[in-house]
Structure formats: C-alpha cells, structure tokens
Amino acid sequence: MNKRSYIITSILLVFGLCIFAGCAAQQEEKYTRENLDNLAEIRIYSTNNNELIKTISDEEQLYQFNQCSIFDGSDIEERQDEWKRGLEGAKEQYFFVAYKYPAARFGVRLLEENTTITFYEDTSIVKMTVAEESIKAFSIPEEYLTFYYELSQEEINFYHSLVE
Numbered sequence: 109m110n111k112r113s114y115i116i117t118s119i120l121l122v123f124g125l126c127i128f129a130g131c132a133a134q135q136e137e138k139y140t141r142e143n144l145d146n147l148a149e150i151r152i153y154s155t156n157n158n159e160l161i162k163t164i165s166d167e168e169q170l171y172q173f174n175q176c177s178i179f180d181g182s183d184i185e186e187r188q189d190e191w192k193r194g195l196e197g198a199k200e201q202y203f204f205v206a207y208k209y210p211a212a213r214f215g216v217r218l219l220e221e222n223t224t225i226t227f228y229e230d231t232s233i234v235k236m237t238v239a240e241e242s243i244k245a246f247s248i249p250e251e252y253l254t255f256y257y258e259l260s261q262e263e264i265n266f267y268h269s270l271v272e
Contacts, residue, residue: 138167146208147174148219152271155200155226161271169270173206176263184257191233191256198228202271208242227267232259 150164150173164170203226207219221239228234238253259267 147206147222148209149207150270151205151207152202153205154202161202164270172266173204173270176266184255187258188256191258194231194233195228195235195256198231198233201227201229203227204267204270211244232261232264233257234259 147170148165150170152161152164153159154161164173203224205224206222208222210217210220220241222242223239224237226235226237233256236255236257237250238255240248240250240253243253
C-alpha cells in the first residue's frame with residue numbers, strides 16, 4: 109500500500125471512531141444543560157415556616173418542570189392586574205425556587221437562584237418572581253420582575269405531584 113492509501117484509511121478510521129464515540133456519549137446523557145435551560149435544581153418550601161419540603165435534581169423532573177413553565181405571552185401582560193387581584197386574601201401554600209448553574213466555568217460553582225414560583229391554596233393563579241441576581245447586565249426594579257399567570261388543571265396536578 110502506498111502513502112495515500114494509509115492516509116485515506118486513517119481518515120476513515122478516525123471518522124468512524126468519532127461517529128461511534130458520539131453515539132455512545134449521547135446514550136449516557138439524556139438531557140443537556142441546553143435541554144434543561146441551565147436548570148440545575150428545584151427546592152420546594154412550605155410557606156408556613158419556610159421549611160424545605162423537597163429538593164429535585166432528577167433530570168427528567170427538571171425537564172418536565174421546564175416544559176410546564178413555558179407559557180405563551182398572548183394575554184399575560186393584559187391580565188396581570190386581574191390575576192394579582194385574584195390573589196388578594198389567598199393563602200400561600202408553598203413555593204418552588206429554581207436554581208441554575210453559574211455562567212462562570214472556574215471559581216466558585218455555587219448554584220444561582222433563578223426564579224421563585226409561589227402557589228396559593230384553592231386557586232390556579234401563581235406568582236413568579238425572577239431573582240434580581242439572575243440578571244447581570246443592569247438593575248431592574250422588583251415590580252418588573254414579578255409576573256402572575258394561571259395554570260391549567262393538568263399543570264396544577266403536575267406541580268402537586270412534585271411536592272408529594
């Protein structure tokens with residue numbers, strides 16, 4: 109065999125190894141940080157005494173949480189006042205605090221608080237507060253970091269299943 113044949117064989121061998129190594133790597137890791145929107149952990153607290161009820165770091169549950177947290181913005185802005193009034197006098201039940209991985213690759217690797225979702229008894233309306241420290245570029249007043257929205261019964265059941 110000549111030199112050209114060795115080069116072509118080597119290239120094909122390396123190409124084949126890359127393909128098989130890529131397939132094996134994908135089988136081990138079901139979700140990536142991108143799939144999870146950098147979500148690392150959820151901590152569920154009771155609002156009665158701020159007692160930690162549960163910590164969730166299972167990738168499947170984190171992925172489902174992300175899918176449930178996606179809402180279309182079609183009428184969100186127009187209905188903020190209505191939903192806020194709907195929570196007047198409602199008793200807080202528990203809240204979910206979502207944590208994300210830090211952007212820095214080196215140094216302190218503590219999780220950063222991203223959002224807090226507060227659930228209330230006997231209502232499908234929830235309050236979401238974005239953590240100020242999750243927005244690094246500039247300071248935003250707290251009133252612009254709080255949103256209200258209504259959940260479907262299916263979503264409520266899902267969140268309750270996470271608590272249990």
